Amino acid sequence: xxxxxxxxxxxxxxxxxxxxxxxxxxxxxxxxxxxxxxxxxxxxxxxxxxxxxxxxxxxxxxxxxxxxxxxxxxxxxxxxxxxxxxxxxxxxxxxxxxxxxxxxxxxxxxxxxxxxxxxxxxxxxxxxxxxxxxxxxxxxxxxxxxxxxxxxxxxxxxxxxxxxxxxxxxxxxxxxxxxxxxxxxxxxxxxxxxxxxxxxxxxxxxxxxxxxxxxxxxxxxxxxxxxxxxxxxxxxxxxxxxxxxxxxxxxxxxxxxxxxxxxxxxxxxxxxxxxxxxxxxxxxxxxxxxxxxxxxxxxxxxxxxxxxxxxxxxxxxxxxxxxxxxxxxxxxxxxxxxxxxxxxxxxxxxxxxxxxxxxxxxxxxxxxxxxxxxxxxx
Amino acid sequence: xxxxxxxxxxxxxxxxxxxxxxxxxxxxxxxxxxxxxxxxxxxxxxxxxxxxxxxxxxxxxxxxxxxxxxxxxxxxxxxxxxxxxxxxxxxxxx
Numbered sequence: 001x002x003x004x005x006x007x008x009x010x011x012x013x014x015x016x017x018x019x020x021x022x023x024x025x026x027x028x029x030x031x032x033x034x035x036x037x038x039x040x041x042x043x044x045x046x047x048x049x050x051x052x053x054x055x056x057x058x059x060x061x062x063x064x065x066x067x068x069x070x071x072x073x074x075x076x077x078x079x080x081x082x083x084x085x086x087x088x089x090x091x092x093x094x095x096x097x098x099x100x101x102x103x104x105x106x107x108x109x110x111x112x113x114x115x116x117x118x119x120x121x122x123x124x125x126x127x128x129x130x131x132x133x134x135x136x137x138x139x140x141x142x143x144x145x146x147x148x149x150x151x152x153x154x155x156x157x158x159x160x161x162x163x164x165x166x167x168x169x170x171x172x173x174x175x176x177x178x179x180x181x182x183x184x185x186x187x188x189x190x191x192x193x194x195x196x197x198x199x200x201x202x203x204x205x206x207x208x209x210x211x212x213x214x215x216x217x218x219x220x221x222x223x224x225x226x227x228x229x230x231x232x233x234x235x236x237x238x239x240x241x242x243x244x245x246x247x248x249x250x251x252x253x254x255x256x257x258x259x260x261x262x263x264x265x266x267x268x269x270x271x272x273x274x275x276x277x278x279x280x281x282x283x284x285x286x287x288x289x290x291x292x293x294x295x296x297x298x299x300x301x302x303x304x305x306x307x308x309x310x311x312x313x314x315x316x317x318x319x320x321x322x323x324x325x326x327x328x329x330x331x332x333x334x335x336x337x338x339x340x341x342x343x344x345x346x347x348x349x350x351x352x353x354x355x356x357x358x359x360x361x362x363x364x365x366x367x368x369x370x371x372x373x374x375x376x377x378x
Numbered sequence: 379x380x381x382x383x384x385x386x387x388x389x390x391x392x393x394x395x396x397x398x399x400x401x402x403x404x405x406x407x408x409x410x411x412x413x414x415x416x417x418x419x420x421x422x423x424x425x426x427x428x429x430x431x432x433x434x435x436x437x438x439x440x441x442x443x444x445x446x447x448x449x450x451x452x453x454x455x456x457x458x459x460x461x462x463x464x465x466x467x468x469x470x471x472x
Contacts, residue, residue, distance in 0.1 A: 010403050012415055058403030060415055088397060088410040113395040113412045152395030154412050180395065180468045181412055223466050228413070 008286055010058030012244075015065050015252045015263065018047070018075070022068040024094050025131040025361035026119065028158055028193035028200055030263050031067065035364045036255040044074040046277065048081045050253065053281040055085035059251075063115075065092040067255070070102070076109045083110030090115060092156075095142035096135060100149075103142075107149040114146045115154040115183075120163040121173050129162060131361045143177040154181040159210060159232075160200040161356060168213040175225050182225055184214055186232035190264035190319045192362045199359050201351040207235050234348035238309070239316025239332035246294035246318060251285060259284045261291055264319040268328045294318050294329070303331050303338070384435055390461055390472040391431025398426050411469055425460055429470055435461070 020035040042050070054062060062082055069075055070093055082089040090113045091106065098106075116139060119126035123136040146153050155174035159167060167184060174182035186207070187193045187200050202210075214229045221227065233240065243250045243262045252260040258273040259281065265271060271293060274284045285291060293299065297310050304315045316332025324333040324347070325340040333340035384390075392398060393411075398418075401408045407423050409416040418426055424445075428438045439457050443450040464470040 058401070060399075060401060060408060060410055086399070088399075090412065112397065112410070115412070150394070152393070152412065180393065183413075226468050 009248070011251050011285060012059065012249045013061040013063065014054050014059050014250070015063045016047070016050070016069075017065050017067060017253060017255050017263070018042075018069040018072045018078070019255050020067040020364070021071045022066055022094065022362075023071075023096055023132060024068070024135065025363055026117075026129060026158070026192070027196040027359040027361055028160065028187040028191075029362040030188070030191045030193075031362065032191060032264070032266050033195065034266075035067075035362075037364065040256040041072075042255065042257045042276070044077060046257065047074075047078050050257070050276050050281060051078065051082050051085050051087060053276070055087050057282045057285060059087065061088040061090065063090045063092050068094050068097060070097045076102070076105045079106055079111045080109040088112050093117070093142075094130075094139075095146075096132070096138045098142060098145075100145050103145050103149045103151070107151050111151060113152050113154065115156055116143055116146070117156045117158065118170065118173070119158070121166050121169045122163070125162055129160075129359075131359070140177070143179070147178040153177065153179045154183060155179045156183040156185060159184060159186045159202070161202040161206070161352060162200075164202045164206045164210050167210045168217060171214070171217045171221070171225070171227060175221060179225060181228065183228045183230065184210075185228075185230035188230070188233065190267065190317075190323065192360070194323055195360050197347070198351040198354065199356045201234065201348050202232070203352040204235050204349070206352075207232055232348075233317070233320060233332075233334040234344055236334045237336040239313045239320075239334040241313045242317035242320075242332075245314030247285075247291035248295065248314065251281075251291075259288065261294070262317075262319065265290065267319055268322055299329060301329065301331055307337070384458060384461055384465070384472050386436040387434050388472045389432055389434050390429040390438070390465075390470050392426070392429055393468050393471045396469050409469060416469070421456060422460055425457055426470075429461075431471075435472070 019041055020031055021038060069091060079089050089111050091111055092115045095116045118139055119129040126136040127133050143153060157170040171182055189197055193200060214227060218227050247261045252263045253276060254260065257276040259276060260273055271290045273290050274288050297305060300310060300315050304310055316334055318328045320334065321330040321332050322328040324344050331338040333344040335341060395412050397410045399408060399410060407418060409418060424442060428441065439450060439454045443453045461470055461472060465472050
């Protein structure tokens with residue numbers, strides 16, 4: 001498949017980052033280092049138009065995300081609008097800002113599913129990772145209220161060196177909270193996580209141990225809970241089909257309306273992104289140079305273009321190729337055939353063998369001051 | 379844990395968070411579930427459309443056997459196979 005546009009398939013899902021505001025400061029946040037401020041966010045009417053355009057384009061599922069999407073007071077209105085447009089809606093939340101009344105309101109608006117992140121089962125480590133005292137208690141209460149409102153629940157646990165020994169207990173916690181599904185997802189090293197790589201990276205032995213626990217839990221809990229396991233790229237031999245392939249199934253919309261092929265795409269130099277404020281979503285999907293850049297297989301380096309896995313992994317992750325190989329068009333270093341594969345593994349081995357440095361918490365402030373400086377001097 | 383054999387009286391329904399819907403853009407039926415879009419084949423669709431939480435498994439088999447003038451035991455085998463796998467994936471509750 002090449003990007004001729006003639007028979008371009010429509011995307012299946014969209015991640016809608018309603019806001020970058022969030023009460024938590026997790027050091028592996030997928031948001032960019034340059035966070036969007038509230039005044040730049042799309043309005044309610046603009047998001048509603050985006051939902052209509054998404055449904056019209058053929059998108060089936062929308063994920064309301066952030067930041068923390070529930071800090072937007074219009075969340076129930078947007079959920080109701082998505083429902084009217086025939087979209088399946090998922091709320092990706094930290095769970096610390098919603099009370100019983102608002103959860104009920106979201107259920108009545110037609111929300112299909114809730115995905116709650118947890119940092120750990122250990123309350124103290126959870127508070128340390130989120131930089132939010134008492135975070136675990138709030139999350140547990142939230143999970144119970146979600147189930148009482150009759151909403152299906154997925155627990156998402158981001159695995160890193162601070163919690164990796166408790167993977168089994170995190171899965172059991174998900175079961176006890178009545179979740180139908182749990183994602184055990186090793187941190188993915190883009191955005192804030194790459195800044196915090198040394199503070200997050202587990203050892204290979206720890207990863208093997210965690211994988212064994214996940215496999216045992218899958219057997220033990222068959223039919224009770226679905227366990228999705230996201231392997232860590234740095235210890236992989238085959239790259240993931242990142243986003244199911246660039247510009248193939250998925251798009252991401254930032255709080256200010258920029259449309260991205262993946263949430264870290266802004267780190268790639270030379271790409272510019274269109275906004276839903278100025279262009280219809282369908283047109284952006286079809287003709288945006290950023291989406292065309294790595295769509296299909298024509299862009300691939302020789303190594304990938306001649307590989308029989310090219311339409312399985314679609315070349316893996318562009319942002320990781322950039323971050324580690326220094327070139328977004330290189331083979332993903334997670335691939336064992338990449339000349340940079342040994343470098344990737346060495347980065348992980350070195351990082352994980354040393355004591356963890358302090359976290360650089362996800363915060364808006366330092367980048368705001370930079371942004372302000374840039375504005376005054378340009 | 380092993381999957382219990384489905385009883386003939388059980389009334390299968392779509393699991394919470396699962397919707398069977400027509401995908402206009404692609405002119406096909408789809409099952410929408412958390413982080414998943416499944417495309418049922420013709421047989422699976424016929425079965426899923428009858429998973430309404432009120433029709434017993436036995437009646438679903440009868441209906442399909444009549445509709446397709448097919449051997450009842452064959453149909454029953456297909457229905458049970460599909461439902462067992464969908465229960466495990468939490469697409470269907472039974």
